[in-house]
Amino acid sequence: MKGLVLALACLQLAEGVVRCRINLKKGESIREKMRAAGVLDDYLKKIKYDPVKKYSSKKGYVVNQPITNHLDSSYFGEISIGTPPQKFLVLFDTGSSNFWVPSIDCKSPACFNHAKFKPSESNTFTPNGRSLTVTYGSGSVTVVLGSDTLRIQNITVTNQDFGLSQEEPTQPFYFADFDGILGMAFPSLAVGGMPTAVQGMLQQDQLAEPIFSFYFSRQPTYQYGGELVLGGIDPRLFHGAITWAPVTQELYWQVTVEEFAVGQSVTGCCSQGCQAIVDTGTFLLTVPQEYIESILQALGAQETSYGYAVDCEEIENMPPITFTISGAQLPLYPSSYVLNTNGYCTLGIEVTYLPSQDTQPLWILGDVFLKEYYTIFDTAYSRVGFARSA
Structure with missing residues (x-):
């Protein structure tokens, strides 16, 4: 995982409403990584004929979360889970609803070069014990559920349900610069009825408005790929x-x-x-x-x-x-x-x-x-x- 250079700037817009920007560097294209490793052609042939299975009052904050991109470009940014916080890069995905990050117990090669959540190092983690499988176009991820504190800049969601991956497909996740996925589609799409992170933000009055918005740069760089605005429009x-x-x-x-x-x-x-x-x-x-x-x-x-x-x-x-x-x-x-x-x-x-x-x-x-x-x-x-x- 390449290092990140972070620049933090927060602006107090009104009482209880804060906008922050964190500039993240852009990750290298997964497509080019897989091509260099000699596995892209076989992977594209394999998935080409498979169905896309993935398609399975003012309070709070407005948070501008700059994001970077993946494969050719998918967009991800930094969050933290636990107390004290453990940091992860997640793909902000409006085409799915489950939220998961790699677990320290994951033995798949795709987990080896990513940040892994350590439940024993968080004093706010609560295990659930239930497992489920979330299927994407690129393969299936098996997770065990738990809950803990989710933080995205000023946003704090306590007892947020999330998955800890036990198994991940090697391709393309091994080549990804992001660690996990934060699904932002509707709760009815979530596998296993798992509460979504957006639900948690809304229920705990963490968003100034019940909306979020995306800006993707037309010319993304390693320094900056765009922004996710949580709780507002910029x-x-x-x-x-x-x-x-x-x-x-x-x-x-x-x-x-x-x-x-x-x-x-x-x-x-x-x-x-x-x-x-x-x-x-x-x-x-x-x-x-x-x-x-x-x-x-x-x-x-x-x-x-x-x-x-x-x-x-x-x-x-x-x-x-x-x-x-x-x-x-x-x-x-x-x-x-x-x-x-x-x-x-x-x-x-x-x-x-x-x-x-x-x-x-x-x-x-x-x-x-x-x-x-x-x-x-x-x-x-x-x-x-x-x-x-x-």
């Missing part, structure tokens, strides 16, 4: 109006896509309705299986072992792809959806293998999309807001 991180979309199912942060266009051509793909999961734990933009061929043709892409390749010299001439959500057009430009890795250019898209809950075609708006749009998750009104990132 107007400095976006401009223009906010488009609000109601959540259609309180499992994922799922909204309706009314239309999808490539360039000036309205595809009609979503004329009968499409759904989209807004997921900070997925890097790519995922496309329903039935639409992928026509989209690749429209973008001039060719399928290769490393993804859907395009000519790097043609990026500027490629069309935007536009989602219509709640009547607003949200374009995504080639500078966002084309990934340039050492002069080799691929589309930042893949096929959605997750079956739709209601037969409507399903998209996943991952970090490729979210880099362009400051995204607000409103738990009080079950809605998602999108605004152009600053």
Whole structure:
């Protein structure tokens, strides 16, 4: 695990309301680590044909939590658990709901190079003894449950339930710069009925408002990848109006896509309705299986072992792809959806293998999309807001 350089700045906004920023360094890409280790191709072949199983009054604080990214980019930041605090880097994941970190008892190789929670060193830890398995697209994690004090800057949640991993899949977790995952989807998605960390924050009046929001830098560096704002919205991180979309199912942060266009051509793909999961734990933009061929043709892409390749010299001439959500057009430009890795250019898209809950075609708006749009998750009104990132 690479060292972190931390810079702390807290601002008293009002009585009982504090905003803090912690600048974290950006972790190295897991994709490049796995490629260097010679295991990326086999891993991508293995998961390509597997279903995405993952889709299984004012008080408190406003906390700005800068975050860094993973794989190509997933975003994570620092928390602590226990008394005295034990520090961990966790992936803040709006596409899952369980919260876990590695345990000192974990014997999987993926746990060897990560921070591990030591229950005996926390005088506020309470064991639960119940075990469960949480399944993600990249594999399953077996955890034993316990509870302890969770801290994220000024936010303190006592008796927060969390998992202590006993087994983790070697790939890709061995190559991850984050230690665990803090799921931020709805409680109904949590495996085993486990209370979520967001629930704990809300129930203990730790958030100034019942919302959280994400800003992902378009040009993340090791120093800074973006920010998670807990309990508020930061107007400095976006401009223009906010488009609000109601959540259609309180499992994922799922909204309706009314239309999808490539360039000036309205595809009609979503004329009968499409759904989209807004997921900070997925890097790519995922496309329903039935639409992928026509989209690749429209973008001039060719399928290769490393993804859907395009000519790097043609990026500027490629069309935007536009989602219509709640009547607003949200374009995504080639500078966002084309990934340039050492002069080799691929589309930042893949096929959605997750079956739709209601037969409507399903998209996943991952970090490729979210880099362009400051995204607000409103738990009080079950809605998602999108605004152009600053």
